[in-house]
Amino acid sequence: MIGVFDSGSGGLTVFKALRETFPDQHFVYYGDHGNAPYGNRDADTIYALTVSSLERLFELGCSLIVVACNTAAATGLRRLQQTWLPDRYPDKRVIGVIVPMIEAMTGVPWSVGSDNSLQAHTKETVAVFATRYTVESRVFVEETAKRAPNVNLVQQACPSLVRLIEANASVEDLRRAVRRYVTLLKRRLGEKRLDAVLLGCTHYPLVEDLFAEVMPRDVEIYSQPKVTASSLADYLARHPEFACGRESSVTFYTSTEPEQITKLAKRFLSDSSVQFQALP
Numbered sequence: 101m102i103g104v105f106d107s108g109s110g111g112l113t114v115f116k117a118l119r120e121t122f123p124d125q126h127f128v129y130y131g132d133h134g135n136a137p138y139g140n141r142d143a144d145t146i147y148a149l150t151v152s153s154l155e156r157l158f159e160l161g162c163s164l165i166v167v168a169c170n171t172a173a174a175t176g177l178r179r180l181q182q183t184w185l186p187d188r189y190p191d192k193r194v195i196g197v198i199v200p201m202i203e204a205m206t207g208v209p210w211s212v213g214s215d216n217s218l219q220a221h222t223k224e225t226v227a228v229f230a231t232r233y234t235v236e237s238r239v240f241v242e243e244t245a246k247r248a249p250n251v252n253l254v255q256q257a258c259p260s261l262v263r264l265i266e267a268n269a270s271v272e273d274l275r276r277a278v279r280r281y282v283t284l285l286k287r288r289l290g291e292k293r294l295d296a297v298l299l300g301c302t303h304y305p306l307v308e309d310l311f312a313e314v315m316p317r318d319v320e321i322y323s324q325p326k327v328t329a330s331s332l333a334d335y336l337a338r339h340p341e342f343a344c345g346r347e348s349s350v351t352f353y354t355s356t357e358p359e360q361i362t363k364l365a366k367r368f369l370s371d372s373s374v375q376f377q378a379l380p
């Protein structure tokens with residue numbers, strides 16, 4: 101079983117792409133809605149909430165978990181993978197959504213790591229839009245520097261976007277918010293030409309069109325659902341023991357009252373059959 105974890109509903113954008121790419125897999129989605137949003141919390145709290153959510157998914161029988169939440173991944177995915185996991189669940193694996201974005205943008209795969217001689221990127225200036233916590237963690241900056249130290253990564257926090265998207269704000273309100281954040285970013289860019297944009301939050305694919313409206317046409321926008329799905333395909337090809345074909349099914353769990361969550365999920369997934377339930 102493959103688990104997909106997010107602080108709430110945003111990870112459904114990633115989950116949707118995973119489901120479309122792997123229609124035969126058995127997925128369990130867990131949203132820690134009871135504690136969301138994570139993006140404005142402190143690092144220790146986010147780490148503790150992430151660990152306890154992953155434990156729940158492992159207890160449900162997942163052997164591989166995609167941490168679809170940037171904020172959770174930013175707080176300590178490396179620490180989790182290098183210490184907590186080998187110690188507590190040595191046979192299980194956790195993968196994230198941030199490194200695949202950096203790999204896609206730089207063209208430098210995980211296996212190359214910090215061997216700068218193998219840089220395939222041609223980009224000079226790249227913007228990342230994310231939650232306040234993800235920006236403060238500098239994880240996008242650090243992971244980019246390991247693979248492509250010449251890329252200048254300019255970050256912009258968008259603290260109100262998650263809330264507006266979840267509140268089903270009008271397109272006009274969303275457009276205004278996106279334009280405000282893009283303007284703030286451009287001010288910091290000055291004369292520099294932007295080569296690419298990373299949407300570093302699970303919710304932003306839902307407003308990708310609004311970002312595209314204010315970007316020059318030749319600026320490539322990297323969105324996590326597609327990038328994560330192809331990264332998982334690559335991972336499963338290298339580790340087929342974590343694939344679970346033949347059992348195609350999906351279960352949605354939440355840490356809070358499922359009825360409200362189900363309503364929001366139908367919108368995120370454009371699927372009226374989705375039904376969340378409380379954890380067993």
Ligand code: DGL
Pocket residue numbers: 106107108110111136137138139140168169170171172231234262300301302303
């Ligand atoms: N899922 C979070 C992320 O991708 C956004 C929502 C939150 O702040 O919890 O950063």
